[in-house]
Amino acid sequence: MSKTALITGASSGIGREIAKQLSSRGFRVILAARRKDRLEELAEELEGESRVVTCDLSTREGCFDLYEQVKDERVSVLINNAGFGAIGNFEEIPLETELRMIDTNVTAVHILTKLFVKDFIKADRGYILNVASSAGLMAGGPLMAAYYATKAYVVSLTGSVNRELKNKGANVHISALCPGPVDTEFNEVAGCEFGVGAISAEECARAAVEGLFRKSLIIVPGTGMKAAATLSKIVPREMVLKVAGEMQKRKTK
């Protein structure tokens, strides 16, 4: 199997750490995001081979252009990680911010999954990790309504594609990573602060890479978060929304 991995959102946080982990496992890594200086800094730091590609995944052209730039490089691992959130009452968050969020968290993940899954099926090998969130496993999240909805889309899409791949016996695997709070630049971008303890991006990335190669469908790093995700399945929907709303309220600055 060729050993090249493409990581979106590699300039910071979880993506940066996943890139480091894959590089140390012997993968040549393609680092994608908007901030070129950050990507180059990481490339310098890595001992293994890497390539930097700048792209804006909030546009369709940005997604197709990224694919065109790397499609002949025998990518066998795709990490769809780029994304962001925004906190506030639904009527107060600017529509433009939410549409850009949907474009980045949903449309880009959808486009890249579609393009690469086709290539991977043809080559009969490959792994895709879609970075969703524990938010995607919950009934919803008042004060982060659009963000929770984008992540629910990613969890749903990943689960269905995973089953289709299994049904056809393809040697291609797809996982959804569903972390709770992780210490990254997420809060700064979303305009919030965590109400409950966050895990490090390194811990999250380790669980992500291990879970992906173990072929887990849903990867939830940390025992506390695993318990919360399980609990949310049995608690009535209205109750989950109430508790999630209280938790989000504590995150507002």
Ligand SMILES: NC(=O)c1ccc[n+]([C@@H]2O[C@H](COP(=O)([O-])OP(=O)(O)OC[C@H]3O[C@@H](n4cnc5c(N)ncnc54)[C@H](OP(=O)(O)O)[C@@H]3O)[C@@H](O)[C@H]2O)c1
């Ligand atoms: N931190 C958490 O608590 C947490 C929990 C669950 C899930 N997640 C998910 O984990 C993923 C990574 O977030 P993070 O926590 O690591 O936050 P982060 O440190 O802010 O990293 C976000 C990454 O996404 C990239 N990105 C954002 N918009 C982009 C665009 N339009 N085009 C290309 N790249 C873009 C950023 O790069 P540039 O700015 O350089 O473009 C950056 O590398 C996200 O999908 C997030 O929703 C985070």
